[in-house]
Amino acid sequence: MNMEAAISVHPIADIVPPRHGLGGYIACFKGIVWREVLRFLHQRERFFSALVRPLIWLFIFAAGFRQVLGVSIIPPYVTYVLYETFITPGLIGMILLFNAMQSSLSMVYDRETGAMRTLLVSPFPRSFLLISKLIGGVAVAVLQAYVFLAIAYFWEIQPPWEGYFAVLPALVLTGLMLGALALLMSSLIKQLENFAGVMNFVIFPMFFASTALYPLWRIKEGSPLLYEIARLNPFTHAVELIRFALYGQIGRTLEVGEELYPGGPLSEPGFSTDGLYIPLQSGQLLDITHLAVVVGCTVLFLAAAIYAYNPSKGLIARRGGPAGGAS
């Protein structure tokens, strides 16, 4: 009440706003994430359509392909698995991918309507604002992934219970990687109309040229070129990270004679020359390629996106100004 009395005496223009402490940053972060979640909850159709897509793949596509595509025992699975079980991590990847691209779409749309500009006119550092927005989008995507996993449970896709916890960091990391990529794309796309093309050139190639639907060795049998592409595709590593995490592992334990990710077979136990393997006490190596690639791509995409949105160096400044207002 004192506050209000003070305001009525002193004009607004004379009030010097306090500097932002940590509390201000927290309030800002919470506000941005809260808005993303709230917007999502208000758009029920979006929630259902986002869920229906992977479920169609699971209930129909996977059922049809069960007999066509045999999956032998490959890590992290310890027995033969049904095709439905195999593609579940890929479909979770799909949820995260579509969510990221949808948030990118909303950012292009926001830029056109000006909502992005109200975000960017906030006095907080722009990188902080963009990362907060990114995390808001990831929160929504992770929520969907868990709802999907819950439904899949009744379709007899039942990873060990620890897997449901272990997969959380993998989901967040993958969401951040794809979200950062989408953020970068949103800065490159000037208008909404260009977006359909980007969906065709980004979502579909990324999804199909990955291990979401078929294991790498199967791809290698079909096309050595596609195999190389799939190996380089960050989405492959994201899907594998989710797959291994869901079974309580962060990577594959390698045995002597097994193939290392970049090069030939492992010739000595517990030793490799590059940094993507962790030696285990038992004389084995833990392959952490997927984790390393996903972390690396997240950092790379995020840095590029922040650069693109930088007011002095950014692409928006060079591209003829803001959509929705430049004259």
Next chain:
Amino acid sequence: MSTEPTSGAAPVDALVVNGVSHNFGEKKVLDNVSLSVARGAFTVLLGLNGAGKSTLFALVTRLYDNVSGEILILGNDVRRRPTAALQRLGVVFQSKTLDSDLTLTQNLLYHSALHGIRKDEAKRRSQQALETVGLADRGGEKVRNLSGGQARRVEIARSLLHRPALMLLDEATVGLDIGSRESVIGIVRGLVAREGLGVLWATHLIDEIAPGDRVVVLHKGKVLFAGDVPGLLAAAKATNARESFRILTGTNVTAEAA
């Protein structure tokens, strides 16, 4: 806070734009633009569509940086001290920027958060801001249900939450009927008179100029005139603002001005 050059004997202008030019590729959109907005002054930025008003706004709000010249908000350089500068700035953009799926209060709370205002305080300020624009009883409604004029008023309320000293409004009355237009202008003029805000009101509607306003005429990226209304008439040797604009810019504005 002590570095904030706002107190003292000589009041600092709310906005100073000094020698700002801007190109998009080969095209020069702003050419050595200089203007100032004093605190407690209603300044009309008058220009036709394509005059460079929105580009100027993009630079002042730091959507991207001005390469030449300087822009100061209450003495704070937008490029060198963006945080201090943007903290004192409230903006109403030309396009609609509210979340139509959310309620008025939810929209206002979100924007309070963008300025680091904590929840309890944000709730209090949101209610206060809604009262200022005459929508105190509509806080729980979705923005979707508002008329164009009401939505504009919410955007004004939103721009007040962090208590700015400078307010930019970009074509705030476009698409509104006469009644809503008057109500929106009335609210903003009230803020200038009561709260001492400096307002830069970009418009292409000459009717919106009042006798006591400051006027800046922007045409094809250049400032052709900056001063008060009698000065504008004298500079153009005209009897009214419409004629002055026509003489200064050498255009026929009858079709542009509603």
